[in-house]
Amino acid sequence: MTIRNVADKAGVSVATASRVLSGHPSTSEEARTAVSEAATKLGFRPNAQARSLRKTSTQTIGLVLPDVRNPFFADLAHAVEQRARDFKYLTLFGNANEDAEQQDRYFDVMLTQRVDGLIAAPQGDLTDLQGVLASGVPTVFVDRVIANTTVPSVTPDNSTGIQEAVRHLTSLGHRRIGYIAGPQSTSTGRERLAAFLNALKETNADDDGALLFFGDFQSGSGAAGARHLLELPHPPTALLAADSLMSIGAIAVCNERGLAIGKDIAFVAYDDIEAFTLLNPALTVISHDVDAMGRLAVDLLTQVIAGNNPESVILPSRLIIRGSTPPPPGGPTQ
Amino acid sequence: MTIRNVADKAGVSVATASRVLSGHPSTSEEARTAVSEAATKLGFRPNAQARSLRKTSTQTIGLVLPDVRNPFFADLAHAVEQRARDFKYLTLFGNANEDAEQQDRYFDVMLTQRVDGLIAAPQGDLTDLQGVLASGVPTVFVDRVIANTTVPSVTPDNSTGIQEAVRHLTSLGHRRIGYIAGPQSTSTGRERLAAFLNALKETNADDDGALLFFGDFQSGSGAAGARHLLELPHPPTALLAADSLMSIGAIAVCNERGLAIGKDIAFVAYDDIEAFTLLNPALTVISHDVDAMGRLAVDLLTQVIAGNNPESVILPSRLIIRGSTPPPPGGPTQ
DNA sequence: CTGAAAGCGCTTACAG
DNA sequence: CTGAAAGCGCTTACAG
Numbered sequence: 001m002t003i004r005n006v007a008d009k010a011g012v013s014v015a016t017a018s019r020v021l022s023g024h025p026s027t028s029e030e031a032r033t034a035v036s037e038a039a040t041k042l043g044f045r046p047n048a049q050a051r052s053l054r055k056t057s058t059q060t061i062g063l064v065l066p067d068v069r070n071p072f073f074a075d076l077a078h079a080v081e082q083r084a085r086d087f088k089y090l091t092l093f094g095n096a097n098e099d100a101e102q103q104d105r106y107f108d109v110m111l112t113q114r115v116d117g118l119i120a121a122p123q124g125d126l127t128d129l130q131g132v133l134a135s136g137v138p139t140v141f142v143d144r145v146i147a148n149t150t151v152p153s154v155t156p157d158n159s160t161g162i163q164e165a166v167r168h169l170t171s172l173g174h175r176r177i178g179y180i181a182g183p184q185s186t187s188t189g190r191e192r193l194a195a196f197l198n199a200l201k202e203t204n205a206d207d208d209g210a211l212l213f214f215g216d217f218q219s220g221s222g223a224a225g226a227r228h229l230l231e232l233p234h235p236p237t238a239l240l241a242a243d244s245l246m247s248i249g250a251i252a253v254c255n256e257r258g259l260a261i262g263k264d265i266a267f268v269a270y271d272d273i274e275a276f277t278l279l280n281p282a283l284t285v286i287s288h289d290v291d292a293m294g295r296l297a298v299d300l301l302t303q304v305i306a307g308n309n310p311e312s313v314i315l316p317s318r319l320i321i322r323g324s325t326p327p328p329p330g331g332p333t334q
Numbered sequence: 335m336t337i338r339n340v341a342d343k344a345g346v347s348v349a350t351a352s353r354v355l356s357g358h359p360s361t362s363e364e365a366r367t368a369v370s371e372a373a374t375k376l377g378f379r380p381n382a383q384a385r386s387l388r389k390t391s392t393q394t395i396g397l398v399l400p401d402v403r404n405p406f407f408a409d410l411a412h413a414v415e416q417r418a419r420d421f422k423y424l425t426l427f428g429n430a431n432e433d434a435e436q437q438d439r440y441f442d443v444m445l446t447q448r449v450d451g452l453i454a455a456p457q458g459d460l461t462d463l464q465g466v467l468a469s470g471v472p473t474v475f476v477d478r479v480i481a482n483t484t485v486p487s488v489t490p491d492n493s494t495g496i497q498e499a500v501r502h503l504t505s506l507g508h509r510r511i512g513y514i515a516g517p518q519s520t521s522t523g524r525e526r527l528a529a530f531l532n533a534l535k536e537t538n539a540d541d542d543g544a545l546l547f548f549g550d551f552q553s554g555s556g557a558a559g560a561r562h563l564l565e566l567p568h569p570p571t572a573l574l575a576a577d578s579l580m581s582i583g584a585i586a587v588c589n590e591r592g593l594a595i596g597k598d599i600a601f602v603a604y605d606d607i608e609a610f611t612l613l614n615p616a617l618t619v620i621s622h623d624v625d626a627m628g629r630l631a632v633d634l635l636t637q638v639i640a641g642n643n644p645e646s647v648i649l650p651s652r653l654i655i656r657g658s659t660p661p662p663p664g665g666p667t668q
Numbered sequence: 669c670t671g672a673a674a675g676c677g678c679t680t681a682c683a684g
Numbered sequence: 685c686t687g688a689a690a691g692c693g694c695t696t697a698c699a700g
Binding site for chain 2: 676680
Binding site: 048052058060071074075078081082090091092093095097102106108109112113114131134248251260274275277278279282 | 377379380381382383384386387392394402403405408409411412415416419424425426427428429431436440442443445446447448465468469553582585586589594608609611612613614616
C-alpha cells in the first residue's frame, strides 16, 4: 500500500499523486478528485519515514523529563504536549527516571530518530549534552538547565518562593528549619539550596549544617530525610522539602511517627499539587505555573527551529500559605 | 554526515561500512576496526528514518493513554516504558486527554510513524479502532478494552475490589453508598458500575438510583459528584469513586464542607496512590498492581509482534482497609 | 498542470 | 569477506 498504488488507481503518475496528497498548488481539479478518491478508497497512509527522509522534518519533538510519576512533571508533560499539538508536532516522550545514563540514552535515540527539536529538564553537566550540542538539533531547557550552555530555557524563579517560606516560618518564631534538598547534579537542586542558605542568613534562623539533608527528588529520599532530621538531638520545628515527591515521603514519616503536621510540626512543600490541598490541614506550598512553563518551552522551541535565538524566561514562584505552618509548639522563641 | 563519509574515511564501500555498523558477521577484522574508528571520529549517527525505510521495523512502540496527570496512568506509563527498554524499544507516548478525538489523532500519527506495536488504554468503540485494526499493527490493550475485538489485553479485575468494598461498608452498617461512576464509554467505567450494582443486590444496601453519579474520570467530575450526592434529601453515609482523580475531587468537596472523612463520612477510593496514604486517616482503597500491568502489556505486545497470539490476562484487585471507612455516624442501622 | 528521473540514507541479496 | 547495484516510499527540481 504505497503512493504507487494510489497513483495507479487514480490513473496519474506518482509525482502527481504526491502533489495532490501533500497539497501542492500545481494540480488540476481532476487530478485532485481522482487521487483523493483513490487514497480514501485504498485507506492510504503515507509512510512518515520515507517522507522525512526526503524532507528534513519529522514533525516530532522529543521531550525528556526526569520522572513522569512526579506530578509536577506529569503536568509539565501534559502542558508541553497540548501546546505542541497546536504546531502539529507529535511529542515523543522519554522518561529519564532521574538517571543521567537513561537520560543520555534517550537523547541518543531521539537524535537518531531525527526529532525536529528537543525539550529537556536535564541532569548532569556539559558532557551529558555533547551529543545534543554537536548534532545542532534545536533545543530548549525547561525547569532545569545545564550551566555554560547557550540553550534557551524556561525556568522557575528558584529563590523567591524559598525566601518567602523561610521568612514566613521565622516570623512565626521557627528557628530550626530542616531542609530536604534536591540533588546537586540539578540546577533546581542547587539553586533552591542556595536560596535556602541565603534566607537563613537574612533571618534569625539557625544556620546549622545538621539541618540539611540531601535527597534525590524521589519519595524514598524524602522519607529518609525526615527520619534523619527528626532524630537529631536538637530536631527542627519546621520542615521544607525541595520537591513534591520528597514532600510526600517526608509527610508519610511524620504521620507514621504520630507527628501531626500543622500542629506538632510545620511543613512547607514544593509544587502546588492537587493532593496537597486535600491534607488536613492543607499544605503550605511553594507554587509556580507549570502550564505556562510547558507552553513557553514549546513556544521558545518553535522559535529556535525557525532559526531565531529567543530570550530565556524565568517564571515567578510564590508561597501559598495554608494550614500546615503553625508557630513552633513551645511558643515563638521555644 | 552519512554512512558514505564513514565508508570513505575507512577506505571501504558503504556496503561494508553498513555491515560493520549493524554488526553483520561477515566482516574482516581490518574492516571492523577501520569503520568503527572512522564512525567514532566522525561522530556518525545512523539515520533511523533511512534504516527503517529499508528494514520494516522502527524499534518504537506507541503508548496511548487517557491522562498522564492521573497518577495511575503515570505509573503505568513508567512501567511500560521501563519494560520496553528491556526489548530496546523506545516508547512514543501520546496523551489522549480522556478524549476520543485526540486519541484517534494519536492512533493516526503513530500508524503514520510506523510504530512496531501499539499499547493503548482505549476509549470509545470499534469505529475508533478502524484504522488501527485495518493497519494490522500489533496491538495490546491495557487497563481498558474495546468490545468485539480480538486484541489481547491486560486488565484489572474490575469486580472483586468493588464487591469487597461494598461488603466492607455494609458489614459496618452502611446502607446508603454513593457511587461516582466512570464514563460508560470506557470498559472500566462500565464494569465497575456493573460490579457495584451487583454488590448492592447481594448485600442489604439501598439500591437507589439517586445514589449514582456519572463522572468522566477527571477530578472536576468527582467534585461535582460529591456535591450532588451530599445534597441529596437522604444523602449517603459512604462514598465510593471509580478512579483516583475523581476521588481527589470528591475529597476536596468533603473537606470544604467540613465533613471529616473517616468520621462524618466513609470514603473508598480507587487505585492505591501514594498521596492517599498521607491523608489522616489514610484512605481505604481498591488496589491493583500497576507495575505488573505495564510489564505484562509489553510482554504480550512482544509476543504479538513475534506473530503469536497470547492469552489476555486479568490481574486481581483487592480492598485495602485503612482509616477512612468507619461505621455510619448514627450507628449500624442509622 | 504533469511525468520521468534523481535522490534522501540506509540495507541486503547477488556475484565474485 | 567485499563491492556494485537495486530498492525501501516518498518529494521535487527539471523539462515540457
